[in-house]
Amino acid sequence: DQQVKQNSPSLSVQEGRISILNCDYTNSMFDYFLWYKKYPAEGPTFLISISSIKDKNEDGRFTVFLNKSAKHLSLHIVPSQPGDSAVYFCAASAKGRQNFVFGPGTRLSVLP
Amino acid sequence: DAMVIQNPRYQVTQFGKPVTLSCSQTLNHNVMYWYQQKSSQAPKLLFHYYDKDFNNEADTPDNFQSRRPNTSFCFLDIRSPGLGDAAMYLCATSRDLGGTGDYNEQFFGPGTRLTVL
Numbered sequence: 001d002q003q004v005k006q007n008s009p010s011l012s013v014q015e016g017r018i019s020i021l022n023c024d025y026t027n028s029m030f031d032y033f034l035w036y037k038k039y040p041a042e043g044p045t046f047l048i049s050i051s052s053i054k055d056k057n058e059d060g061r062f063t064v065f066l067n068k069s070a071k072h073l074s075l076h077i078v079p080s081q082p083g084d085s086a087v088y089f090c091a092a093s094a095k096g097r098q099n100f101v102f103g104p105g106t107r108l109s110v111l112p
Numbered sequence: 113d114a115m116v117i118q119n120p121r122y123q124v125t126q127f128g129k130p131v132t133l134s135c136s137q138t139l140n141h142n143v144m145y146w147y148q149q150k151s152s153q154a155p156k157l158l159f160h161y162y163d164k165d166f167n168n169e170a171d172t173p174d175n176f177q178s179r180r181p182n183t184s185f186c187f188l189d190i191r192s193p194g195l196g197d198a199a200m201y202l203c204a205t206s207r208d209l210g211g212t213g214d215y216n217e218q219f220f221g222p223g224t225r226l227t228v229l
Contacts, residue, residue: 004154034217043116043202043220044155089154098143098162098208099169100218102154 003027004092006103013110019077021106023090026071030092034100035064035075038087047088048075080110115139116221118203124227125193133188133224135203144186145218146178147202155202161186162208190226198228 005024013019023033031052036044050057050064050073057064063076077084090103116137125131135144142163147155159168161180175197177189190197204218 002154009152036220041222043118043204043222045220046217049217098167098206099145099157099160101157102147104152104154 002103003030003101004090004103006088006090006106008106009104010107010109013080013108015082015110015112016079019075019080019084019108019110021075021077021088021090021108023073023075023103024071025073025092027092027094027101028071029094030101031095032093033064033066033073034091034093035062036089036091036102037084038089038105044089077108080108082110082112084108085110116203116205116219118201118221118224120224121222122225122227124229125190126229127195128192131190131193131226133190133201133203133226135186135188135221136184137203137205137219137221138184139205139207139219140183141205141207141219142183143206143208144180145202145204145206146176146186146188147204148197149200149202149223158188193226193228195228198226200225 034049035047037047038044048062066073087105087107089105091100093100145160146158149155158172179187200223202223203221206218207216
């Protein structure tokens with residue numbers, strides 16, 4: 001039973017447009033969420049995070065939105081660049097636990 | 113540069129032949145993790161070390177063991193690899209802020225891709 005879901009296996013976006021990647025979770029104990037980006041032949045790298053006390057966190061072109069009532073978060077990339085093409089993983093953790101539960105990932109392709 | 117290193121990057125073993133994957137870190141992080149990732153699936157946590165304390169996930173098979181001889185190194189031992197154990201194995205580290213409940217992101221190594229023949 002997946003606790004963290006990313007229902008879109010892939011997404012294609014034109015360069016310069018907005019990319020929106022979605023993530024849903026089922027465990028109401030989760031209170032910290034992260035997004036990782038993964039290029040081929042590399043390990044995932046941390047991108048941005050959000051605590052459940054916030055509903056938005058912004059870092060440059062990347063913004064994460066959290067809707068706790070819907071158990072949903074999204075990552076917005078504006079403007080999208082070809083270098084953003086990668087697999088994006090959503091991950092979640094509950095307070096006091098050191099481990100994170102990952103979603104299956106969404107492959108983003110930004111087309112020139 | 114501080115980093116997480118995994119050796120080897122590619123490992124081929126035979127069905128039933130024990131294999132060890134290694135991970136080292138220069139970040140001096142006190143928490144180290146091993147994940148298994150199969151194609152198009154989420155990385156699945158196998159276990160993690162909080163300092164020397166070993167924390168096994170409930171559904172991690174007994175076939176998988178781990179050792180952490182010191183802060184910098186952590187090993188994943190697969191005692192009798194089966195065909196279903198072929199996967200990417202990711203090592204990660206994080207720094208706990210001393211029980212404050214604050215979190216730090218995990219830093220991942222590049223992974224070791226295991227093939228079982």
